[in-house]
Amino acid sequence: MSDKDKKGTKPNTYKFDTLSLHAGYQPHKNAGSRQVPIYQTTSYLFDDVDHAAALFNLERGGHIYSRISNPTVAVLEERVASLEGGTAALATSSGMSAIFLAVMTLCEAGDHLVVSSQLYGGTVNLFRLTLPKFGIKCTFVKPRDTEGFKKAIQKNTKGIFGELVGNPGNEIMNMPEIAKIAHDAGIPLMVDATYQTPYLCKPFEHGADIVIHSLTKWMAGHGSSMAGILVEGGKFDWMQNDKFPTMTAPYEGYHGLSFAEEFGPTAFTMKARAEGMRDFGPCLSPQNAWNVLQGIETLSVRMKKHCSNADEMVKYLSSHESVAWVSHPNVPDHPDHELAKKLLPNGRGSMIAFGIKGGKDAGVAFINNVKLASHLANVGDTRTLVIHPASGTHSQMDEATLKFAGLSHDMIRLSVGIEDIDDIKNDFEIGFRAARKPRLVSNQ
Amino acid sequence: MKFKVDGHEVYASTGGRPFDKNKPLIIFVHGSGLTHMTWVLQTRYFAFHGYSCLALDLPGHGLSGGESLKSIEDMADWISKVIESVGFKEASLVGHSQGCLVTVECTARYPDKIKTLSLMGGAGAIPMNKELLSLAENNDPKAVDLMMDWAHGPAGHFGGHPVPGLYHINTGGMLAKSRTIKNTLGVDFRACDNYKNGFEAAKKIKIPTLSILATDDKMCPVKEGKKLADLIEGSKVDIIDNCGHMMLLEEADRVLKVLKNFITKNYPAKKVIN
Ligand SMILES: Cc1ncc(COP(=O)(O)O)c(C=O)c1O
Numbered sequence: 108m109s110d111k112d113k114k115g116t117k118p119n120t121y122k123f124d125t126l127s128l129h130a131g132y133q134p135h136k137n138a139g140s141r142q143v144p145i146y147q148t149t150s151y152l153f154d155d156v157d158h159a160a161a162l163f164n165l166e167r168g169g170h171i172y173s174r175i176s177n178p179t180v181a182v183l184e185e186r187v188a189s190l191e192g193g194t195a196a197l198a199t200s201s202g203m204s205a206i207f208l209a210v211m212t213l214c215e216a217g218d219h220l221v222v223s224s225q226l227y228g229g230t231v232n233l234f235r236l237t238l239p240k241f242g243i244k245c246t247f248v249k250p251r252d253t254e255g256f257k258k259a260i261q262k263n264t265k266g267i268f269g270e271l272v273g274n275p276g277n278e279i280m281n282m283p284e285i286a287k288i289a290h291d292a293g294i295p296l297m298v299d300a301t302y303q304t305p306y307l308c309k310p311f312e313h314g315a316d317i318v319i320h321s322l323t324k325w326m327a328g329h330g331s332s333m334a335g336i337l338v339e340g341g342k343f344d345w346m347q348n349d350k351f352p353t354m355t356a357p358y359e360g361y362h363g364l365s366f367a368e369e370f371g372p373t374a375f376t377m378k379a380r381a382e383g384m385r386d387f388g389p390c391l392s393p394q395n396a397w398n399v400l401q402g403i404e405t406l407s408v409r410m411k412k413h414c415s416n417a418d419e420m421v422k423y424l425s426s427h428e429s430v431a432w433v434s435h436p437n438v439p440d441h442p443d444h445e446l447a448k449k450l451l452p453n454g455r456g457s458m459i460a461f462g463i464k465g466g467k468d469a470g471v472a473f474i475n476n477v478k479l480a481s482h483l484a485n486v487g488d489t490r491t492l493v494i495h496p497a498s499g500t501h502s503q504m505d506e507a508t509l510k511f512a513g514l515s516h517d518m519i520r521l522s523v524g525i526e527d528i529d530d531i532k533n534d535f536e537i538g539f540r541a542a543r544k545p546r547l548v549s550n551q
Numbered sequence: 552m553k554f555k556v557d558g559h560e561v562y563a564s565t566g567g568r569p570f571d572k573n574k575p576l577i578i579f580v581h582g583s584g585l586t587h588m589t590w591v592l593q594t595r596y597f598a599f600h601g602y603s604c605l606a607l608d609l610p611g612h613g614l615s616g617g618e619s620l621k622s623i624e625d626m627a628d629w630i631s632k633v634i635e636s637v638g639f640k641e642a643s644l645v646g647h648s649q650g651c652l653v654t655v656e657c658t659a660r661y662p663d664k665i666k667t668l669s670l671m672g673g674a675g676a677i678p679m680n681k682e683l684l685s686l687a688e689n690n691d692p693k694a695v696d697l698m699m700d701w702a703h704g705p706a707g708h709f710g711g712h713p714v715p716g717l718y719h720i721n722t723g724g725m726l727a728k729s730r731t732i733k734n735t736l737g738v739d740f741r742a743c744d745n746y747k748n749g750f751e752a753a754k755k756i757k758i759p760t761l762s763i764l765a766t767d768d769k770m771c772p773v774k775e776g777k778k779l780a781d782l783i784e785g786s787k788v789d790i791i792d793n794c795g796h797m798m799l800l801e802e803a804d805r806v807l808k809v810l811k812n813f814i815t816k817n818y819p820a821k822k823v824i825n
Contacts (some may be wrong), residue, residue, distance in 0.1 A: 116682055120720060130709060165595060181716055194721045194725050197716055341725035372722055473729075
């Protein structure tokens with residue numbers, strides 16, 4: 108290795124925008140096809156019986172059956188792993204199934220998790236109502252209550268779970284400090300980074316161990332396909348204590364394999380695939396994986412526009428006569444304004460919550476009258492989306508649960524799209540006008 | 552499995568099958584700053600096909616105790632002790648990168664113990680880039696990032712790992728960062744840089760030897776690998792195209808195929824009496 112062969116002292120590994128387009132795929136191994144092929148197949152030929160046995164015994168890499176892995180899906184997995192700075196990833200049929208697989212890979216009946224209380228509503232239901240059916244209990248802690256996370260850790264706690272920016276209250280979890288609390292207790296930190304995407308924040312750089320995305324949202328952007336993923340950071344040492352027998356003890360399902368010993372920095376993903384995906388089966392279709400890949404190609408371009416439009420909307424809403432309050436980490440008096448700048452230097456995301464003057468009725472009138480903004484139960488589309496949680500996403504929740512989730516009757520949740528900013532503002536004017544005189548405007 | 556050498560605990564992966572003293576032994580020796588995990592796509596195959604495998608963590612590396620050994624010669628002696636400690640009289644050796652220096656030296660020192668030698672990305676000497684050496688000795692994680700950059704070929708930089716979902720540049724990087732860099736990579740790089748006996752040792756080797764080299768290997772270029780192979784009587788060379796220094800991960804299947812043909816022919820998996 109002579110000095111002259113080297114390209115200088117900076118590593119020349121590909122950077123974010125290049126990885127978004129290329130990571131995980133080599134055309135020359137795929138008939139020269141420049142675009143990632145859609146391997147629309149359930150199963151794969153074995154060369155001979157020895158090859159078949161080798162694949163089943165994890166002796167060799169390769170594909171057996173598309174529930175476990177698929178070449179198109181594998182490109183997506185590597186691509187997201189590369190963008191996050193992770194070692195490995197497992198794509199799933201939805202964000203929810205990624206969260207479920209992560210928990211089921213980590214926990215057994217009798218285990219406990221410490222969970223942020225500000226989460227996507229579906230995730231709250233999973234932790235509050237469904238996981239207890241599997242014998243897994245959770246303690247909820249407010250995202251800003253960093254000490255509370257520490258106090259809630261029990262002997263049987265197997266991890267901490269949270270969203271960096273809570274939904275829909277925009278409260279920010281102090282990820283570096285909570286990661287330290289987790290690591291001092293010998294447990295991993297799992298972060299749902301759906302709202303940030305790796306363009307805005309790479310949680311592994313702030314101590315997270317497992318990152319989860321609903322790819323349905325900003326990562327894909329187009330709002331055409333359901334998908335999720337779990338990504339492994341590779342730093343967490345599963346063998347440091349005896350808390351994780353599912354990772355360290357010989358596993359009967361694979362000839363007594365210890366995932367931690369054999370796969371180290373990729374053990375969690377290997378286990379999630381070999382056990383979780385095999386037995387629960389929430390696999391991603393190759394078509395949807397391909398659709399998501401199309402979105403990821405333009406991730407940084409889109410995220411820049413999402414963030415600049417969101418910044419404009421924060422300013423617009425903050426000075427609007429019909430708006431009682433605005434919640435976004437960019438608002439200077441947001442309690443986590445400084446922390447947000449530190450953790451999210453490239454932009455604070457495109458989710459805004461605001462209170463409309465006139466309460467619930469005004470909220471309903473606004474939603475029913477905007478024309479460009481789409482009223483639907485999703486976030487992170489390239490198109491601007493609005494919803495009134497009290498009468499929409501969270502309408503199943505009773506008064507107390509609504510409050511617990513940080514909601515109020517006047518709150519409108521806005522996912523800012525990448526349309527022309529003037530068109531979004533003009534549309535909002537129509538909504539606000541209707542909201543000021545709810546009874547004079549027809550509510551279709 | 553764990554066992555002791557010189558009073559220190561040694562960890563070695565047995566490739567997913569119980570260690571069996573009646574099966575011929577293959578020992579896998581990792582490269583600078585790395586661990587047993589680099590061999591996962593080779594060891595499991597041999598373990599399931601009639602061999603006893605030990606993918607070692609060198610002292611102070613991975614899950615092994617003790618401190619990193621400071622010279623290639625010490626590592627070579629240590630391999631010989633490993634063979635004795637697990638109750639064997641002989642073994643086949645497989646090395647990658649620095650592991651090639653170690654296994655070449657070990658074979659020259661203990662000719663009766665070593666039955667076949669397989670070298671991947673090897674050379675007779677591995678003089679280190681001074682800046683890389685200094686970064687590693689100063690515990691700078693940039694040393695790992697540079698190593699991962701240079702160790703992967705242009706194709707490897709795109710990914711496309713044979714195990715679905717694994718991104719190998721980051722996986723390799725995480726392995727090299729799993730212990731204190733200056734105590735693993737730093738010590739190893741210095742040992743490589745100091746080692747001068749490779750070509751002399753090679754001339755003494757009389758056992759079946761295979762060199763697997765890769766066209767895009769910048770750390771140990773084909774030319775250097777061939778120079779070493781030319782000195783070993785009857786040695787076989789196999790060149791993998793479109794691949795860099797991390798061939799055992801970048802092109803795991805092609806490497807396994809070559810290795811399998813060589814080892815099963817020259818060191819068949821019949822029962823051995825120890
Ligand atoms: C933050 C967050 N996590 C997870 C999910 C669930 O993802 P999916 O809808 O893809 O199952 C959502 C969906 O809205 C979400 O907003």
